[in-house]
Amino acid sequence: MNCLNEPVSPGEEDIVRQAMAGDIDAFEMIYRKYSGMVYGIALRMTNSVEDSEEIVQDVFVSAHRSLKNFREGSSLKTWLYRISVNTSLNALRRTRSIRGRELPMAEGADFEDRRNLQAEAEESEAIEKKVKDLLALLNPDQRACLVLRAKEGLSYDEIARVLNVNINTVRTRLKRARAMIQKHVPAS
Amino acid sequence: MKCQLAKELLLSDYIDSELDQKRYVELQKHLKSCSECWEVFEAVRRTEDILRTSTDPVPPEHVWLLIKERIVSRPGYVLEKITDRLSWLWDEFFSAPRRLAYGATLATVVIFCGIALPLTMHFLPEKTAPVYEEKNQASSAVESADSLLWLDEEFLEIVEDHASL
Ligand SMILES: [Zn+2]
Numbered sequence: 001m002n003c004l005n006e007p008v009s010p011g012e013e014d015i016v017r018q019a020m021a022g023d024i025d026a027f028e029m030i031y032r033k034y035s036g037m038v039y040g041i042a043l044r045m046t047n048s049v050e051d052s053e054e055i056v057q058d059v060f061v062s063a064h065r066s067l068k069n070f071r072e073g074s075s076l077k078t079w080l081y082r083i084s085v086n087t088s089l090n091a092l093r094r095t096r097s098i099r100g101r102e103l104p105m106a107e108g109a110d111f112e113d114r115r116n117l118q119a120e121a122e123e124s125e126a127i128e129k130k131v132k133d134l135l136a137l138l139n140p141d142q143r144a145c146l147v148l149r150a151k152e153g154l155s156y157d158e159i160a161r162v163l164n165v166n167i168n169t170v171r172t173r174l175k176r177a178r179a180m181i182q183k184h185v186p187a188s
Numbered sequence: 189m190k191c192q193l194a195k196e197l198l199l200s201d202y203i204d205s206e207l208d209q210k211r212y213v214e215l216q217k218h219l220k221s222c223s224e225c226w227e228v229f230e231a232v233r234r235t236e237d238i239l240r241t242s243t244d245p246v247p248p249e250h251v252w253l254l255i256k257e258r259i260v261s262r263p264g265y266v267l268e269k270i271t272d273r274l275s276w277l278w279d280e281f282f283s284a285p286r287r288l289a290y291g292a293t294l295a296t297v298v299i300f301c302g303i304a305l306p307l308t309m310h311f312l313p314e315k316t317a318p319v320y321e322e323k324n325q326a327s328s329a330v331e332s333a334d335s336l337l338w339l340d341e342e343f344l345e346i347v348e349d350h351a352s353l
Contacts, residue, residue, distance in 0.1 A: 021273075021276050022268075022273065024256065024259065024260070027259075028252070028256070031252055031255065035246065035247050035251070035252070036244035036245065036246050036247070037244055038247075039244060039245060039246070039247040040242075040243075040244030040245065043245070044242075052247075053247060053248070053251050056247050056251050056255075057251060057254055057255050057258065060255045061255055061258050061259060064255075064259050065262075127238055127241055127242050128242055130238045131238055131239055131242045134235055134238065134239070146239065147239075149204060150236050150239035150240055151239050151240060151242065153240075155204075155206070156204065156206055171200050171201070171206075174199070174200050174204065175196060175199045175200040178199040178200070178203070178232055178235070179199055181235055182199075182228065182231055182232065182235075185231055185235070
């Protein structure tokens, strides 16, 4: 379980301060620690490797630019979650307006044999495919909530703070997201 | 508890451990007796497991290199770095404890000048102020003009001597 209320860890505080003073090596250490998390969110949000690499770039470039606005003692992780989700949502909006259509839905998502899910789950590749299929059923806002909740383990309150919405909105989005997924998973 | 409410809670607060104790117990009781809701719970739990067990891949190395390039080549980066350094130095040297130290030093100097110096002056034997021989630019210019004049006169004398020879 993540705890966003926790401020940056003691060692991290120094690194953040050094990065704020313009030390690029310190900033690289922040990148090494959080790039996987940012990339993971981007991949789940956009379902595109190319877009996700660009999102990771945008997130860290804008994080570097706004480091001076970062309040010392607050959570670096929450801050990066917020930038990551917002950048991903913006990228999705841009892609949609360029392509003029909804995000590609999972084509014939293979949920036919739900009992096989468990066995398949042992292979990470299969899991990744399932994750993609499940998330493709959702709209971007629902997807952001479900990724932060189910994948990143944030509480409703934490998700509300990251997305800047109220808790009931988080609850409703999660409920609809899961209902949508269940609708597409045939009953055994 | 009715199935509709049970299913709604299953899709949100229950699976997310956000349910209060009273509702939690009620829902548990319902799940034990209702196979339909139990099916829903199992299905939701399975998909949640899938989402949770997926791992975060590391972005390829070129992503960092591109980020670094974008940061360093951004217009104004060098200038910003310099101003950041300067403001950092400013903050360092004028931090609250240092301001206090500077204040104390200044106060000491003021006190010394106000009390110690007049006292020292009082015990020193009186001396006439030293007179400096000032050579201002104008006077030195006159001198050099005079010497030139003198040179001229001497030169003329020599010329005249030669002429008389
Ligand atoms: Zn029921």
